[in-house]
Amino acid sequence: MEAKIIPSSTSFNVLSLLFTFLLCISSSNVQTSSAAITTTTTPSITYTNYLKTACNSTTYPQLCLKSLSSYTSTIKTNELKLCSTALTVALKASSNTSKLVKSLSKIRGLSKTEAAIIRDCIEEIGNSIDEIKQSVKVLRSLTGSDRELQIDNLKTWVSGAITDQTTCTDGFDGNNVNYAVKRAITKSIVNVARLTSNALTFINNLSY
Numbered sequence: 001m002e003a004k005i006i007p008s009s010t011s012f013n014v015l016s017l018l019f020t021f022l023l024c025i026s027s028s029n030v031q032t033s034s035a036a037i038t039t040t041t042t043p044s045i046t047y048t049n050y051l052k053t054a055c056n057s058t059t060y061p062q063l064c065l066k067s068l069s070s071y072t073s074t075i076k077t078n079e080l081k082l083c084s085t086a087l088t089v090a091l092k093a094s095s096n097t098s099k100l101v102k103s104l105s106k107i108r109g110l111s112k113t114e115a116a117i118i119r120d121c122i123e124e125i126g127n128s129i130d131e132i133k134q135s136v137k138v139l140r141s142l143t144g145s146d147r148e149l150q151i152d153n154l155k156t157w158v159s160g161a162i163t164d165q166t167t168c169t170d171g172f173d174g175n176n177v178n179y180a181v182k183r184a185i186t187k188s189i190v191n192v193a194r195l196t197s198n199a200l201t202f203i204n205n206l207s208y
Helices: 009-055 061-075 079-104 112-139 147-170 179-204
Strands: none
Touching: 009 061, 061 079, 061 179, 079 112, 079 147, 079 179, 112 147, 112 179, 147 179
């Protein structure tokens, strides 16, 4: 007859304690992992939500999110960094537009009127680039003593940049300009003007 092995109370207690110990370790690891995930993702979510809220105040919120979403870790929740980043993005777009218009000015077969309009456009874009550069420079050194005056200057310069950008395309109105050239320049200018407009909204929201 086969003998039955009955575990002693001591063995049972050891097994019970071991099981409880392993369960605690597992639970602790899950909590630690969850805490790590929360710690890593919370700032990112906070920055993204901040940008979404800020963009919703602009005239072109979708363009705002698309152009600035890759800069959330730079912007974080800082209103000055939001303004300077938005202006920097507008500045890059303006530079690309300037290159585009300059290349289109070299197309053969343009009439004197078309060539003159494009030259004026290049000049207007150049002016807007200078104004945006000046604005970025001021934002990076915004001081408390002259903050109100500097913010007012920022608004003036960025508004002037938008005016210069739209003046570029105004020259096409009422003139017989090559359709492909007109369309390419207009499309690029509209994008730049909208980016700059969004940046102006952020500047208008700056606290004195």
